Amino acid sequence: MRVLVIGGGGREHALCWALQKSARVSELFCAPGNAGIATIATCVPVEQTSVLDMLRVVHQVAPELVVIGPEVPLGVGIVDALNGEGVRVFGPTQAAARLESSKSFAKSFMQRHGIATAQYQVCSSVEEVAAALPAFAMPVVVKADGLAAGKGVVIAETGAEAEQAAAELLALGGTLVLEKFLEGEELSFFALCDGNTAVPIAAAQDHKRLLDGDRGPNTGGMGAYSTDELLPNSLRQALLREVAQRAVDGMREEGTPFRGILFCGMMLTARGPMVLEFNTRWGDPETEAILVRMETDLLDLVEASINGTAGDLAVRMRPGASACVIAASAGYPAAPRKGDVISGLEQPLPEATVIFHAGTAATPTDVVTAGGRVLAVTAAAATLDDALFRAYQVLDRVHFEGMQFRRDIGFRALTKR
Known part of the structure; x- marks a missing residue:
C-alpha cells in the first residue's frame, strides 16, 4: 500500500517510523518531512496551510491512504477535500476538528453533552x-x-x-x-474514534515548560512519558465512558461524526477528571512516547477508524514505560536559531531507543537545526528509570550549538514512589 503522511515534525517521524514497520505498507511518502523522515520515506515539499498545495502533492504521489499529522491541515479542511475526491484519509473533517480549532466551540460542546470541564x-x-x-x-x-x-x-x-x-x-x-484554574495532575488520554465508537489507546504526561522544575516559558512540549501506572483500568474506563465516548456520541448527534485520534487533555482534580482541552490529532511529544510502546500495527488503527470498525480493535501496548526528551534549539521558544550543525546522530543506540527528528534539515554535508524543537530522543524499557537512562545516554552524545533540554522528564512519576 502507498501511504502519504502530511506533516514534518517529530510526531510525523514517529508516525512514519511506525507505519514503515507494517508489512502492508509498500511505499511511504511524507510532505514535507524532515532530514530524519527522509531516511525512511520519500519527502515531498508542501505548504501545509494550503488545501490546493496539499491536493497537488496527493495527485503527484497517488497514495492509497493519507494520514494527517498536524492540526493546521485539519483546521483548513484537507480531510473534506480528500473525501470529496474519494481518497481514503485518516483524520477528522474541518467541522469535527473544531473540537481543537475553536476553544469556545469545544467548551460549549462539552457543556451541551455533559462532559466535565472548568x-x-x-x-x-x-x-x-x-x-x-x-x-x-x-x-x-x-x-x-x-x-x-x-x-x-x-x-x-x-x-x-x-x-x-x-x-x-x-x-x-x-x-x-x-x-x-484547575488544580490536580494533568494527563493526556488518547482514543481512536470511527464516528460511532471510541477505543482507548494509552495515556501520557508531557512537560510544557522550558526548564527543569516546570519553570520558564510555555513551549510546544519539552518531553513526555507513558507508563502502565498512568492509566489504571478504573480511570481508563471512566475517561472512555464519560469523556471520549460522550464526545463521539455528541459529534455524531450534531451531524459532524468524529473520526481519527481524540486527544483528551485532562486534569485529575479532587472532584474527578475534568477536560482542559481536546486536540483532534496525535500530540507531540506524546506520540513519540506512545508509539514506541505500541505493539498493534498502526495501519490497523488507521483503517479501523476509516472503515468504522474501531470497536473490533484491541490496542496492545508494550508493558512498562517509555520516555521522550526534546532537544531544542538555541533561543527557543522566543526566537529559535536555525542552521546549527548536529553531531552524534550516527551513534549506536541502546535497545528500543529512537532519535525522532522534529526541526531538522539536510545540507550536502550535514544535518542542521531547522526549527525550535529539533530532536525527540525516545526510549522504551521495563521501567521509567531505564527508559530515561537510555534517552539521556543518547542525548549526552548528541550536540549542536545552544542545545537545551530538560533533565527532569518524568519527575512527577519518579517522586511518587
Whole structure:
C-alpha cells in the first residue's frame, strides 16, 4: 500500500517510523518531512496551510491512504477535500476538528453533552475580560480561541496579568476563553474514534515548560512519558465512558461524526477528571512516547477508524514505560536559531531507543537545526528509570550549538514512589 503522511515534525517521524514497520505498507511518502523522515520515506515539499498545495502533492504521489499529522491541515479542511475526491484519509473533517480549532466551540460542546470541564467565559475584548474577571478566582487561565501551536495559554496570577495576556492574544485576531484554574495532575488520554465508537489507546504526561522544575516559558512540549501506572483500568474506563465516548456520541448527534485520534487533555482534580482541552490529532511529544510502546500495527488503527470498525480493535501496548526528551534549539521558544550543525546522530543506540527528528534539515554535508524543537530522543524499557537512562545516554552524545533540554522528564512519576 502507498501511504502519504502530511506533516514534518517529530510526531510525523514517529508516525512514519511506525507505519514503515507494517508489512502492508509498500511505499511511504511524507510532505514535507524532515532530514530524519527522509531516511525512511520519500519527502515531498508542501505548504501545509494550503488545501490546493496539499491536493497537488496527493495527485503527484497517488497514495492509497493519507494520514494527517498536524492540526493546521485539519483546521483548513484537507480531510473534506480528500473525501470529496474519494481518497481514503485518516483524520477528522474541518467541522469535527473544531473540537481543537475553536476553544469556545469545544467548551460549549462539552457543556451541551455533559462532559466535565472548568467554568469559562468567551470574551472578544479586554473590556469584556475585565468585566468577567470578578466571577473567577485567581489565578485564572486565558486561552486563545484558535490554534496556537500549544502556546496560546497563559496562567494569570492577577487581574492585570489577565488583561495583559488578553490584549496580546486578542491582537492575534479572534476571541479568547477565560477559564477557571484547575488544580490536580494533568494527563493526556488518547482514543481512536470511527464516528460511532471510541477505543482507548494509552495515556501520557508531557512537560510544557522550558526548564527543569516546570519553570520558564510555555513551549510546544519539552518531553513526555507513558507508563502502565498512568492509566489504571478504573480511570481508563471512566475517561472512555464519560469523556471520549460522550464526545463521539455528541459529534455524531450534531451531524459532524468524529473520526481519527481524540486527544483528551485532562486534569485529575479532587472532584474527578475534568477536560482542559481536546486536540483532534496525535500530540507531540506524546506520540513519540506512545508509539514506541505500541505493539498493534498502526495501519490497523488507521483503517479501523476509516472503515468504522474501531470497536473490533484491541490496542496492545508494550508493558512498562517509555520516555521522550526534546532537544531544542538555541533561543527557543522566543526566537529559535536555525542552521546549527548536529553531531552524534550516527551513534549506536541502546535497545528500543529512537532519535525522532522534529526541526531538522539536510545540507550536502550535514544535518542542521531547522526549527525550535529539533530532536525527540525516545526510549522504551521495563521501567521509567531505564527508559530515561537510555534517552539521556543518547542525548549526552548528541550536540549542536545552544542545545537545551530538560533533565527532569518524568519527575512527577519518579517522586511518587
